[in-house]
Amino acid sequence: MDATFLAIADPTRRAILDRLTLGPARVTDVAAPFAMSLAGVSKHVKVLERAGLVRRARKGREHTLELEAAPLREVARWTARYQQFWTERLDRLEAHFAQRKKP
Amino acid sequence: MKMIKTTDLECTRQIPNATPQEVYDVWIDPGHPGGLWASATKVILTAKVDGLFYTVLEHEGTKYAHYGLITQLEPGKVVQHTWVSQGTRGLESLVTTTFEPRDGGTFVRLRHTGVPDDEEGRLHVMGWNFVLDSLAKSLRKS
Numbered sequence: 182m183d184a185t186f187l188a189i190a191d192p193t194r195r196a197i198l199d200r201l202t203l204g205p206a207r208v209t210d211v212a213a214p215f216a217m218s219l220a221g222v223s224k225h226v227k228v229l230e231r232a233g234l235v236r237r238a239r240k241g242r243e244h245t246l247e248l249e250a251a252p253l254r255e256v257a258r259w260t261a262r263y264q265q266f267w268t269e270r271l272d273r274l275e276a277h278f279a280q281r282k283k284p
Numbered sequence: 285m286k287m288i289k290t291t292d293l294e295c296t297r298q299i300p301n302a303t304p305q306e307v308y309d310v311w312i313d314p315g316h317p318g319g320l321w322a323s324a325t326k327v328i329l330t331a332k333v334d335g336l337f338y339t340v341l342e343h344e345g346t347k348y349a350h351y352g353l354i355t356q357l358e359p360g361k362v363v364q365h366t367w368v369s370q371g372t373r374g375l376e377s378l379v380t381t382t383f384e385p386r387d388g389g390t391f392v393r394l395r396h397t398g399v400p401d402d403e404e405g406r407l408h409v410m411g412w413n414f415v416l417d418s419l420a421k422s423l424r425k426s
Contacts, residue, residue: 259371260399262343264293267394270320271297274392277310277318278302 188232193217194225198234201248208244290377293396304383305360307390311381312363320363320381333357337365356380373400 189195193215200211212222226246229235238245299307314321314329321327324339325347335354340347348369353376356364361383366376377398384391 260291260293260401263371263396263399264295266323266341267293267295267396270322271295271392271394273322274307274310274318275297275299277316278299278307281302 184232185234188228188234191225191228193222194229197222197225197229197246198248201235201246205238205245205247208246211246290398291401293399295394297392298386298389299392300387300389302390303360304385304390307392308360308363308383311383311392312357330354331357341369352376352379367396372398375400 189198196214197211200206200214208223208226209219211226212219215222226235226237230237234249235246236249238247310316310318311320312331313319314327314331316322321329321339323341325342326340327337328339329335329337331354333354333356337350337352337354339350341350342348348371350367350369352366352368354363354365355378356362362380364378364380367379368374368376375398377396377400379394379396381392381394384393
């Protein structure tokens with residue numbers, strides 16, 4: 182999970198991920214909006230690949246990038262888990278008293 | 285040390301036909317199926333202020349150790365403790381459960397504060413939400 186956090190901490194990398202939510206794209210197309218060299222964008226892409234957020238596919242001479250959604254889901258998971266955990270605990274507390282006979 | 289963004293969770297329940305003391309007693313009882321510790325596979329608890337607890341919660345086949353310090357106990361009113369685990373990234377979050385008399389029963393409010401918002405370092409909140417929203421939209425389409 183830490184690699185994911187570090188990967189998305191950078192605004193350029195978040196913008197790359199945002200572009201890829203539209204669908205797979207060539208590296209050159211992903212790099213186009215940025216005021217930096219292709220080599221500079223490629224470094225960011227490598228960070229995203231190492232974090233498992235992006236995968237590279239090769240079709241002939243073309244390299245395309247695709248989004249991997251699983252690590253981003255993992256990041257949001259613990260907050261949701263605790264919300265569910267406490268909800269279930271209170272559900273059982275409520276159920277205990279609902280089953281209890283009225284005095 | 286970098287500041288970590290945190291979020292707060294809250295759940296409430298209205299328990300009819302039970303006094304705050306009755307609900308409090310169930311909540312802190314380590315052996316009660318309606319209590320805080322019911323889903324744990326193991327509980328070691330010293331139920332007093334400055335007492336410690338260790339508990340193991342299982343989720344999807346993986347066991348997660350949780351530790352904490354009891355910070356406040358007011359019978360029939362408040363149970364408060366810290367909550368530390370992998371899910372809190374090892375940081376102390378705080379769980380405060382209050383019990384108030386209301387409408388002939390008990391109103392229970394549980395607040396879990398200081399839960400790391402799953403960010404390390406400072407993320408631009410709008411950018412992060414935008415990416416997640418975009419991701420959600422693209423996943424719904426696929």
